[in-house]
Amino acid sequence: MEINKPDYVYDNIVQINDTDASRRFLANVFMWMFVALGVSALSAYVFANTPSLLMTLVDVTTGQLTGFAYIAMFSPLAFVLLMRFGLNRISYPVLALLFVAYATLTGISLSFILLIYTASSVTGVFLTSSIVFGIMAIAGYTTKTDLTKFGSILIMFLVGIVVASLVNLFLHSSGLQMLISYIGVAVFVGLTAYDVQKLKNIGAGLAYGDATASKMALMGGLTLYLDFINLFLMLLRIFGRRR
Secondary structure (H helix, E strand, O other), X not given: OOOOOOOOOOOOOOOOOOHHHHHHHHHHHHHHHHHHHHHHXXXXXXXXXXXXXXXXXEOOXXXXXXXXXXXXXXXXXXXXXXXXXXXXXXXXXXXHHXXXXXXXXXXXXXXXXXXXXXXXXXXXXXXXXHHHHHHXXXXXXXXXXXXXXXXXXXXXXXXXXXXXXXXXXXXXXXXXXXXXXXXXXXXXXXXXXXXXXXXXXHHOOOOOOXXXXXXXXXXXXXXXXXXXXHHHHHHHHHHOOEO
């Protein structure tokens, strides 16, 4: 599960109450999300279907993961932390480069799912995830209900999922894994609506075209990208058909 939820702080924001600015901001947010999904999908497909690249992840003689495979799985956390804590110091082009690198490494680590699950089930779950994500994104954008209090509860559940997942690394319980997956679907469905509403409100308080707004849009894209990836992985564990 991708758990690198960024929690960034916005400084020096020009406050305006502009619905059009919010829409433009969200358009940029979704653009970055789609860029990340495209980069990850391409990376996963290329590594899963190119034997020479696949051998950089799995030792064919022992069947064990290589050092590069572990780097691909765990280094994205370092990228997110660097982007989060260096947000106000890193230039926008460097931030964009880090974002693309993060999406690439995440895609490489996800290439294993194309080896474990059938292509048809991966495609079906991806389409299902897209529909669910789209519905909740629209709900988060259009609802008049303040989702802030729900967001706090969802974050608590997210922490619980992370802890339970770590415990299950030692227990290897299929029942617990399935329970985590079902709860995870509910959590990331809710987080999608919550994050879209939060980003909508942030966009309404930014001056369009400002350098800070560009960085915020990129980080917002990262947030929604993580929501979608985690929703996809949780649904895949439930409905995916193994080879």
